[in-house]
């Protein structure tokens with residue numbers, strides 16, 4: 001904990017931590033020491049972690065990197081962080097992210113972008129997003145692990161961009177209680193760590209049924225670390241042909257083929273599969289996610305939380321709502337609220353929202369059929385490129401940024417577990433990740449496949 005606290009002090013340029021909690025860290029570390037001495041050390045005893053700013057942490061600023069939650073200190077603790085601390089973990093502080101987890105580069109944050117510890121010729125790169133601060137902190141050795149959340153790729157894409165491991169569990173595996181909601185039917189928390197084993201240990205502490213979240217699953221959590229046998233003989237790995245996008249860089253193709261070869265060498269059978277509705281995933285996601293976001297973000301009205309705009313003479317409650325939301329929300333969040341409100345409005349509901357829901361069901365069915373045919377896991381690239389430069393995409397058409405999520409959003413739409421594992425460097429010397437997608441509730445098996453690739 002001491003080493004991490006001093007590393008954080010020296011790494012201000014990464015802008016990974018946005019609220020520092022050294023007093024809490026010292027206190028938790030001292031308590032962990034006592035437990036160690038008493039011979040009662042739980043799995044994460046004394047392990048220093050960073051917590052994404054989307055998690056409500058009691059008494060500590062929790063702003064989802066938004067101006068609208070300025071000054072908000074929750075009176076309660078999210079279930080996931082409560083479980084981590086019960087497991088002995090130490091909180092170093094809160095981590096930067098895209099505002100309300102909307103973005104793929106950490107550039108929509110009210111705190112400014114986080115920076116990727118990896119560089120090419122001193123050019124500053126994005127750590128990815130939305131869990132960009134989490135990725136930068138783990139890759140930059142500021143903590144041993146971090147929490148992330150993933151609605152459309154926000155754990156897996158930043159993990160790939162920074163050369164670390166990130167797993168999005170099955171929808172319902174971790175409680176969403178106390179995590180600021182973006183798109184409730186897609187959001188899942190997960191660990192971001194240096195190794196697959198660390199991910200297994202950390203996920204163990206995060207997972208489990210919680211009566212406070214009606215979508216959290218009441219099914220047993222197996223021993224994830226025990227699943228890491230390295231034995232994948234006889235397993236069937238699917239390579240989905242629809243993920244071979246036109247214009248895919250040769251080095252991503254090679255990475256993918258090398259990953260398949262490693263799994264084959266370890267005794268798995270590699271099979272070609274088809275997920276025919278893949279091409280509709282991005283448009284469906286960018287209807288469903290903003291729709292849910294527009295509804296979830298309606299609660300930020302200047303009354304209950306955080307920021308309230310100064311009012312002029314004659315301003316009433318409507319002006320208060322309008323001014324507060326115009327000042328408090330950033331551009332990307334406002335864009336999502338507008339898209340969401342539009343696709344849910346009476347005249348357009350059937351044409352957009354209902355259609356997107358139907359497409360989502362078809363995407364899920366594609367996966368169900370492949371798994372029913374005996375496939376154990378699916379291998380794809382995690383991202384279409386390595387980390388891009390800061391400012392490079394943010395200034396372009398927002399759709400360019402959305403295209404980054406092409407390999408990851410299907411997994412959220414289908415509620416499946418997905419993991420990104422570091423898989424080598426590209427020609428520029430930047431990390432690339434491979435994604436493995438697993439059967440529902442088979443995180444142990446998924447982690448074991450990732451363990452072979454690591």
Ligand code: GLN
Pocket residue numbers: 101102103104129130149150151152153154155182289405
């Ligand atoms: N980049 C995607 C978006 O902007 C995914 C974000 C996420 O997973 N939270 O919506």
